[in-house]
Amino acid sequence: MIKLKDILLEEESKKLRVFDFDDTIAVSKSRVKVTHANGQFTMMTPGEYAVYDKKDGDLFDYGEFKKIIEPKEIKAITKILRNFYNAGGGRKLTILTARAVSEPIKKFMKTIGIDNIEIVALGDSDPQKKADWIEARVKEGYNDIFFADDSDKNIRAVSQLKTKYPSVRWNIRLAKYR
Secondary structure (H helix, E strand, O other), X not given: OOOHHHHHHHOOOOEEEEEOOEOOOEEOOOOEEEEOOOOOEEXXXXXXXXXXOOOOOOEXXXXXXXXXXXXXXXXXXXXXXXXXHHHOOOOEEEEEEOOOXXXXXXXXXXXXXXOOOEEEEOOXXXXXXXXXXXXXXXXXXXXXXXXXXXXXXXXXXXXXXXXXXXXXXXXXXXXXXX
């Protein structure tokens, strides 16, 4: 007689491990330049930009994010990333970033000894874009998801998937390095 417990044990978990880059894996001197409607400008860190409420007339310059200026590894998070990386197996590791280019991240990751990791550069800071990307992976069959990000907005957007996909195992973490 086949028991439900036996069937569940046979069902293989498809693991996805997703990390944000800026202020999660590394902190850098890269800044967003915001030119306001009155002509004045502000230089914002990724953390400041993540919580900034955009105003009419704001113009954003992300030019400094085509490179990583003076990056410093956030070891508490990269330790977790390394554990996943070294564990191997069927888990997919991804860096999911709002940056528009992935090459500088790829080079940085190589300098800290992590190579051959997928880097998805969304080119968009809308938190829903990260949630949409992760939801697309759920639709591909991923059913065990870890997500780490320093932005409350991104955490909230991805957390909304928990009610939509209750059979997925979710581990969503707000990464704070300070």
